[in-house]
Amino acid sequence: MTKQLGFLHNSEKCVGCQGCEMACKNEYQTDAAPRWRQVFQLREEDYSLPTRMFFSMACNHCANPECLRVCPVKAYTKREDGIVVHDHDRCIGCRLCLMACPYDRPQFNPAQKKVEKCNLCYQRIDKGEKPACVAACIPEALQLVEINEALDQRMGVLKTLPGLPSPDITQPAIRFIGPKQGKQIRRD
Template identity: 55%
Template sequence: MTTQHASLPKKRAFLVDVERCIGCFTCAMACKNYYHQETGVVWRQLYPLDEAIYPHRERAFYSLACNHCENPACLNACPVKAYEKREDGVVVHHQDRCIGCGNCIRSCPYGAPRYNPVLKKAEKCSLCHERLDAGEQPACVQSCPVRALRLSCPEHPAW
C-alpha cells in the first residue's frame, strides 16, 4: 500500500470500523508519539461511549480526529485563509498564517481544531499529509493493531 499512493483514489478520509475497535488508545498515542503536541493539545482522541449514550454492557469506543470534511466549517470560518482543502481531500491548516482568532475552533462540529496555548494559534490533525506524500500511512492508521482505523475513500467505500 505504501508504494501505490499515486494510484489511490483522489479523496482520502479516515474510516473507523467501530465493530473492530478494542479501545486500546494506540491511535491517539501514535499521533502524540509522532507529533509531540503541547500538553493538552490533542489531534486524535479515543472516546469511550459511556452508559448514558450507549446503554449496553459491551464497551464501545470511537476514535476521532479531523474528519477532513467535504465542506469544512473551519475553512469557511477562517478570516485569513489559513485552511486549504487539497485535491485529495486533506484539509490542511497553515499555522504560519493563523492569527489565533478561534473561529475554526468554535465552528468545527467535531472539535478537531485545538488551541495551542504556547503558540497562541490553532492546530489540528493533518491526516499526516507529509507522510502521505512520501508514500507512508498516517501515523494513527499505521498504528492500529486491529485495522479498525483505516484510510478510505468516500467515493469508493469498498476500497
C-alpha cells in the same frame, strides 16, 4: 477536487487503547493539551447492553469544512485529495474555527496561542505511507480510505454513530463500522 481521502473506523475492533492518539503525539511531539486525535467511549444508553465501545476521531477533512469557510487568514486549504490542511504559520489564533467545528477537532494550543489540528499526515501520504495513527493501530480498527459511493454502499458502513453531530453540517470524511454485542452471562 479529484477524490476525498478520509478515515474508516471499526468500533468492533477498536479496543480504546489510545494508541492512535499517542502515535500522533509521537509523530509530531505535540504538547499534552491539544489532542489532534481523540478516543471516545460510546455511551451505554445508546446500546441495549452495557458496552465498552469506542471510536477514534481526528479532523474529519470534511467535504464542507466549516473551519476553512470561517477562517479569516486562509490558514485552511483543501487539497486535491480532500485533505484539509491547516497552515500553522498563517494562524493568528482567533479561534473562530473552534467555534465552527462540530467535532472540536481544531485544538487551541495555549502555549503557542495558535490552533492546530490533524493534517492527515499529508507529508507521509505524499511519500506513499499511511498516516501515523493508521499505521500504529494494533487491531487495525482505523483505516485510511477514499470516501465514495462504493464505500457507502458496503454492508455495515455507517455515516455516523449515536452521539455524533449530524454529518449534514460539514459532510465529514469519516465512516464507521458499528459495534456488535456478544452474548453476556452476567450475574446482575
